[in-house]
Amino acid sequence: MITIKDIARKADVSIGTVDRVLHGRGRVSKKTADAIKAIVKKTGYKTNIHARNLSLKTTYPFGVIMPQTQQDSGYWDILRKGIDQAVSDLSSFAVRAHYFFFDKYSEASFSEAGEKALGQGMRGLLITPVLSDACPAFVNLIPRDIPYVYVDSTVPGTSPVAYIGQNSFQSGVCGAKLMHLLLPNNTCVAIIRMLPNDFHINERVRGFLSYFDNIPGSIVRSFDANGGDDDAAFADLIESIEKNFPECKGFFVTNAETHRVAKALRRSTGEKKRIIGYDLIEENKRLVRDRVIDFIISQKTREQGYQGITTLFRRLVLKEPCTSEVLMPIDIITEENLSYYQ
DSSP states (O other), rough: OOOOOHHHHHHSHHHHHHHHHHHHSSOOOOOHHHHHHHHHHHOOOOOOHHHHHHHHHHOOEEEEEEOOOOOHHHHHHHHHHHHHHHHTTTTTGTTEEEEEEEEEEEOOHHHHHHHHHHHOOOOOEOOOOOTTTTTTHHHTOTTTTTTTEESSOOTTOOSSSSSEEEEEEHHHHHHHHHHHHOOOOOOEEEEEEEEEOOOOHHHHHHHHHHHHSSSSOOOEEEOOEEEOOOOHHHHHHHEEEEHHHHTTOOEEOSSSHHHHHHHHHHHHHOOOOEEEEOOHHHHHHHHHHTTTTOOOEOHEEEEEEHHHHHHHHHHEEEEEEEEOOEEEOOOEEEETTTTGOO
16 A cells, blocks of 8 residues: 655655645645646545544544524424534544524624624624625635535525535526426416525426516516514415405415415415425425325435535545536425325
């Protein structure tokens, strides 16, 4: 097995010089660095990460900036479970997750969580940028040597190491096609766009609308709903939609709060409406089983959390290049296949 000592002998340099090149520390001339890298590539040398961490007593604290886990009906707790699993699997490499929770309905709370993470010496950051207006200002404060990864959503104009999540536009198109299959002769549909402002929610809406742009005679109207409102406010919104848009036969809900819209519709005295929404939280799964919700689009939330931590691990610990975009599949959940997604 090739060792650092062997590489140093072949390059006619000290072991310390090889170590600096391998780990990006200190100054080494470009000619020497290129020679060492060529030997490393030719010999297939791999750093013994375990030995290096033990000798340097290195730890890798990753900061996770995410909404409070109970928000969005517990959706974020699914993400946290994926993060915790990745940290457990990488525990021998001294990877640790430090959570900095924020209220997703407060930009000040997001900024405060981010500032705490930066103030506590995190080596990398996993960010859920669900507050599209507040996120750019924060990421401009992140030092260049601290990589950050987005999960769940992204923010145009920023430069994460990677984005892990769905192609939100295409998932919106998929939702529209499903709705058209459910309502081939009546394409009068309401979109419930969930606030606060979030890039991936807006992309879902844009994708949904783009599909129906090509369906003659279709009527699609978008209505805003604040996820922080109580059930009474949701009921009032649905009542207003049914009163002012009586021809509406279907509802497309853009996040995990699908069950709240479904329950409000269930209480109304009108005919059954078709409902398509997102995310495998418990209430959504129950209403799929009860045939109240027709389809749920899953974005593999737990897998996103897992992939987010392992991406930071590959970048910081293994020093490997990372794929800039890891797209989750657009899984369509129905009563018939729900049991495979428990």
